[in-house]
Amino acid sequence: MTRTALAIAALAAVAAVAFWVTSRTGTANVTQPDDVDIVAGADLFAENCAACHGAELEGRPDWRSLGADGRFPAPPHDETGHTWHHGDLVLFDYTKLGGRAALAKSGVEDFDSGMPRFADSLSDRQIWDIIAYIKSTWPDRIRVVQAERSAIE
Numbered sequence: 490m491t492r493t494a495l496a497i498a499a500l501a502a503v504a505a506v507a508f509w510v511t512s513r514t515g516t517a518n519v520t521q522p523d524d525v526d527i528v529a530g531a532d533l534f535a536e537n538c539a540a541c542h543g544a545e546l547e548g549r550p551d552w553r554s555l556g557a558d559g560r561f562p563a564p565p566h567d568e569t570g571h572t573w574h575h576g577d578l579v580l581f582d583y584t585k586l587g588g589r590a591a592l593a594k595s596g597v598e599d600f601d602s603g604m605p606r607f608a609d610s611l612s613d614r615q616i617w618d619i620i621a622y623i624k625s626t627w628p629d630r631i632r633v634v635q636a637e638r639s640a641i642e
Contacts, residue, residue, distance in 0.1 A: 521577055521617050530622030533615050537607065542566050546626060560603040566623045573631045576639040577620065584616045 535544065541563035542548055548565030556562050564570040572580065582591040588602025607616065624632060 521621060522614065525621035526618045527622050527625050529615070530618035530620070530625075533611070533619050534622050537611065538566075538619065541603075546570075546623065558603075560601050563603065566626075568627050568631050572623060573627055573635040574638070576635070576642040578639070578642045580620050581613075581616060584611075584619065585613070 534542075534546075543563075543565065546566040548567075548570055549562035552562045552564045552570070554561070564572065566572045575583075579591070579595075582594065583604060585591075585606070585608045586594065587606030587608075588604030589600060590606065591604075592598075592600045592602060611619075624635065627635070
């Protein structure tokens with residue numbers, strides 16, 4: 490294969506991935522920026538997330554059991570929870586779209602998630618700053634595993 494053919498094939502592959510990612514998330518900004526602001530993310534977490542997920546990312550008690558309202562309580566975002574089990578795109582969608590819409594987009598219908606939609610109150614950049622803050626609190630081994638899952642997405 491010639492260099493020109495390889496270049497065209499590479500560009501086509503990049504375009505296909507970009508189309509898939511954009512159609513999946515509804516935005517072209519689907520990777521964590523290199524210049525995230527962890528301090529801003531901590532402040533944004535305190536303002537927007539801590540009421541449910543805890544000031545120390547500890548989540549609600551009994552977060553693995555359905556509550557009286559039929560929903561699972563807010564899980565911890567520290568290393569004891571399952572946040573790190575998900576790649577960045579899942580975390581971004583869940584935050585931007587809200588739990589119910591993000592799960593529906595993944596084919597899980599009729600799941601009554603209590604996670605609200607933040608698309609109208611937080612910019613993509615702010616969502617990435619929050620995610621970066623959460624990830625910054627995890628031990629190295631967990632950050633490595635979560636990064637591998639993000640790379641697969």
